Amino acid sequence: xxxxxxxxxxxxxxxxxxxxxxxxxxxxxxxxxxxxxxxxxxxxxxxxxxxxxxxxxxxxxxxxxxxxxxxxxxxxxxxxxxxxxxxxxxxxxxxxxxxxxxxxxxxxxxxxxxxxxxxxxxxxxxxxxxxxxxxxxxxxxxxxxxxxxxxxxxxxxxxxxxxxxxxxxxxxxxxxxxxxxxxxxxxxxxxxxxxxxxxxxxxxxxxxxxxxxxxxxxxxxxxxxxxxxxxxxxxxxxxxxxxxxxxxxxxxxxxxxxxxxxxxxxxxxxxxxxxxxxxxxxxxxxxxxxxxxxxxxxxxxxxxxxxxxxxxxxxxxxxxxxxxxxxxxxxxxxxxxxxxxxxxxxxxxxxxxxxxxxxxxxxxxxxxxxxxxxxxxxxxxxxxxxxxxxxxxxxxxxxxxxxxxxxxxxxxxxxxxxxxxxxxxxxxxxxxxxxxxxxxxxxxxxxxxxxxxxxxxxxxxxxxxxxxxxxxxxxxxxxxxxxxxxxxxxxxxxxxxxxxxxxxxxxxxxxxxxxxxxxxxxxxxxxxx
Amino acid sequence: xxxxxxxxxxxxxxxxxxxxxxxxxxxxxxxxxxxxxxxxxxxxxxxxxxxxxxxxxxxxxxxxxxxxxxxxxxxxxxxxxxxxxxxxxxxxxxxxxxxxxxxxxxxxxxxxxxxxxxxxxxxxxxxxxxxxxxxxxxxxxxxxxxxxxxxxxxxxxxxxxxxxxxxxxxxxxxxxxxxxxxxxxxxxxxxxxxxxxxxxxxxxxxxxxxxxxxxxxxxxxxxxxxxxxxxxxxxxxxxxxxxxxxxxxxxxxxxxxxxxxxxxxxxxxxxxxxxxxxxxxxxxxxxxxxxxxxxxxxxxxxxxxxxxxxxxxxxxxxxxxxxxxxxxxxxxxxxxxxxxxxxxxxxxxxxxxxxxxxxxxxxxxxxxxxxxxxxxxxxxxxxxxxxxxxxxxxxxxxx
Numbered sequence: 001x002x003x004x005x006x007x008x009x010x011x012x013x014x015x016x017x018x019x020x021x022x023x024x025x026x027x028x029x030x031x032x033x034x035x036x037x038x039x040x041x042x043x044x045x046x047x048x049x050x051x052x053x054x055x056x057x058x059x060x061x062x063x064x065x066x067x068x069x070x071x072x073x074x075x076x077x078x079x080x081x082x083x084x085x086x087x088x089x090x091x092x093x094x095x096x097x098x099x100x101x102x103x104x105x106x107x108x109x110x111x112x113x114x115x116x117x118x119x120x121x122x123x124x125x126x127x128x129x130x131x132x133x134x135x136x137x138x139x140x141x142x143x144x145x146x147x148x149x150x151x152x153x154x155x156x157x158x159x160x161x162x163x164x165x166x167x168x169x170x171x172x173x174x175x176x177x178x179x180x181x182x183x184x185x186x187x188x189x190x191x192x193x194x195x196x197x198x199x200x201x202x203x204x205x206x207x208x209x210x211x212x213x214x215x216x217x218x219x220x221x222x223x224x225x226x227x228x229x230x231x232x233x234x235x236x237x238x239x240x241x242x243x244x245x246x247x248x249x250x251x252x253x254x255x256x257x258x259x260x261x262x263x264x265x266x267x268x269x270x271x272x273x274x275x276x277x278x279x280x281x282x283x284x285x286x287x288x289x290x291x292x293x294x295x296x297x298x299x300x301x302x303x304x305x306x307x308x309x310x311x312x313x314x315x316x317x318x319x320x321x322x323x324x325x326x327x328x329x330x331x332x333x334x335x336x337x338x339x340x341x342x343x344x345x346x347x348x349x350x351x352x353x354x355x356x357x358x359x360x361x362x363x364x365x366x367x368x369x370x371x372x373x374x375x376x377x378x379x380x381x382x383x384x385x386x387x388x389x390x391x392x393x394x395x396x397x398x399x400x401x402x403x404x405x406x407x408x409x410x411x412x413x414x415x416x417x418x419x420x421x422x423x424x425x426x427x428x429x430x431x432x433x434x435x436x437x438x439x440x441x442x443x444x445x446x447x448x449x450x451x452x453x454x455x456x457x458x459x460x461x462x463x464x465x466x467x468x469x470x471x472x473x474x475x476x477x478x479x480x481x482x483x484x485x486x487x488x489x490x491x492x493x494x495x496x497x498x499x500x501x502x503x504x505x506x507x508x509x510x511x512x513x514x515x516x517x518x519x520x521x522x523x524x525x526x527x528x529x
Numbered sequence: 530x531x532x533x534x535x536x537x538x539x540x541x542x543x544x545x546x547x548x549x550x551x552x553x554x555x556x557x558x559x560x561x562x563x564x565x566x567x568x569x570x571x572x573x574x575x576x577x578x579x580x581x582x583x584x585x586x587x588x589x590x591x592x593x594x595x596x597x598x599x600x601x602x603x604x605x606x607x608x609x610x611x612x613x614x615x616x617x618x619x620x621x622x623x624x625x626x627x628x629x630x631x632x633x634x635x636x637x638x639x640x641x642x643x644x645x646x647x648x649x650x651x652x653x654x655x656x657x658x659x660x661x662x663x664x665x666x667x668x669x670x671x672x673x674x675x676x677x678x679x680x681x682x683x684x685x686x687x688x689x690x691x692x693x694x695x696x697x698x699x700x701x702x703x704x705x706x707x708x709x710x711x712x713x714x715x716x717x718x719x720x721x722x723x724x725x726x727x728x729x730x731x732x733x734x735x736x737x738x739x740x741x742x743x744x745x746x747x748x749x750x751x752x753x754x755x756x757x758x759x760x761x762x763x764x765x766x767x768x769x770x771x772x773x774x775x776x777x778x779x780x781x782x783x784x785x786x787x788x789x790x791x792x793x794x795x796x797x798x799x800x801x802x803x804x805x806x807x808x809x810x811x812x813x814x815x816x817x818x819x820x821x822x823x824x825x826x827x828x829x830x831x832x833x834x835x836x837x838x839x840x841x842x843x844x845x846x847x848x849x850x851x852x853x854x855x856x857x858x859x860x861x862x863x864x865x866x867x868x869x870x871x872x873x874x875x876x877x878x879x880x881x882x883x884x885x886x887x888x889x890x891x892x893x894x895x896x897x898x899x900x901x902x903x904x905x906x907x908x909x910x911x912x913x914x915x916x917x918x919x920x921x922x923x924x925x926x927x928x
Contacts, residue, residue, distance in 0.1 A: 020722050096700045528677050
């Protein structure tokens, strides 16, 4: 920490000195210096986020952002290791200093924050990078761009799936109507089978008659339509803008108004084929090409002429243009990701995983601070061996987790007996120390373990649900599965969720302080040799 | 003027007259600290000590010695007219051990420390002496609560009340093992941290740290880290770390092992002064192989031999059993020559060693007669030491 103090402003050094002489327990956590380092690193990482070059024609991809994040994680992890080493250097308890009973409570929380900080700070670069990317185009302009992209894309076919054949407008409108209601699948010209869900039998027959010939004539100039250009309709999907979602959830329909506006235009154009409106969209699409990919070589008249002459073949748009359209789409998608980065990142499970990870680092460090390092390693080995043995026998005899959880509960009970006896001990014992270490690792999940034990052995959660079994067997084809009552499922999840948090809270508020008392006592007791 | 203060003034004056500014400074600081002098005077004494330490560590003592001596004289003249009241602390029994014993059994070695009784009061020093592997460290570890007992009991008394909780006991005693545990950061940061953990907060924390730093001659080493200090200074910092919070008992295992002769003397002087402090009289237990040196400062001596306390009592009681005279002698003579000197004496035992011959003879023969015989034979004596009243004689096979 001398290095950090040397580069610190005088007020940090004064604070360090003040805390050392007045609040040594707090000083030993080095939180003030850690916080100062965190601010420095935050500034540094943020600066990095500001310095990385971005352009609307070359928007950082999600993969690129993830690589930057992974690289920043290296110094962050190094910092975390450095902090752990520094924190272990000064110890009030091993030097038999005076401490208040409740000191351990804030100290543990400080440890938790200390270990969380290095893991959080790399996000600052990512957030700033995404913020800058998101602001390359304003929200309003971006929505217009999405709208223009999908409207204009009609005139720039890049795939054989873009257009389909319908015998006439009535058929098409019938199909559109059933599609909107979710009763039909698009009648792609090269589809092998229209599928069972195509409702209209006549349309289905028509399709079957013409599908093969259409495919050949449109794309290979063969078959019955070889000398004429068939009239095709641009394919419309229910959610054209689904690639521009606001979350990672695919079921999210975040732009219904935009989707409706786009689909309205496309459907109308499929019937009306208004070339003036078409020209307008082609020009707007050309603007997008220029804006997001720098392409300026497109001739709008040629595009419109192709549309007018029913040239839907992708070969009409050369590969260069095809690439440019892809580039526009990719850059727009990346901007969209940047705009909704936080909601993309948000995951309840990810946050819980992060919390538990940091929490257990803090617990392991806490154990390390309280025992001799050889005892710490022995504790880790015992924990690993016990867990492996229990799992091994559980799997070997197919106890379906019952053996594991029953064994764990027995170990916990045994440890609790030693935990209570420890407070009256007159002489240090390795066994007592080890049982305290085991208990320290298991206390945070003790209520959870108890719930698991009661549930696996006595179906406890169902019993809680007034003893009624809320599940029933459903049969689908040859498979049968349990389908829970949604209310029961919610109840079950709530019981698990709150039991988990009860364990965490109980540990921080109660067990940690009691464990500390025992650790201090054991540390002070005379050893056998 | 009170007697205690007068005694102190006399000691300081004698040091001043002899030009020993190191001891003058230390005793001045201790005297001011133990009596109700104004804070400004304490600060002045501290500043003089800082000047001395700085000059000494920078090898400028010769140049500044005269000025410093003048300043000390002036300061002494100033305070010697002041009659301050001493901060007397009650001296009580602080620790007792009854029949404590320990046995190790292993395939390689078995060792038994036979039952030992001990009692320590404030201001007393117990010296534990003996050869390697005779149980000195074992005994100290048992006393400090680091090692469990096979038998007997160790009891600490704080403010007259018996204390059995080892956590409380260890908060009030300091144990400095022979192999000092590495510490991190600068010496001064460690001192202020340790003092704070023992409940000494700012501004008292700074005062105590400054006092102990300059008192123990660590002025120019205050910002040094572990790697920048020699083993002797590491020990000094370790002692400073213990003394800064005024422990009730200070237990030191072989504190003289890594020190040169001058440092040993200074260290022992310091320990005696710490024990004698009237404000914070500390009970000290130390082990050492430097028998003569330890004897000089100890009130009680325990001599361990093969796990047995062959002597356990007042340092003056060693002289009681003087039926045998024991001397160490060396010079330009060999074993044959010295044997010839004692040829007509009975029950004489001569044991040669690397350094000198150890000669034991009944007290019916006079030591003066012995010296006369050597003189008559015109033998040159390089080294002569009478260890009849020293624990060193306990190494003799008789014991």
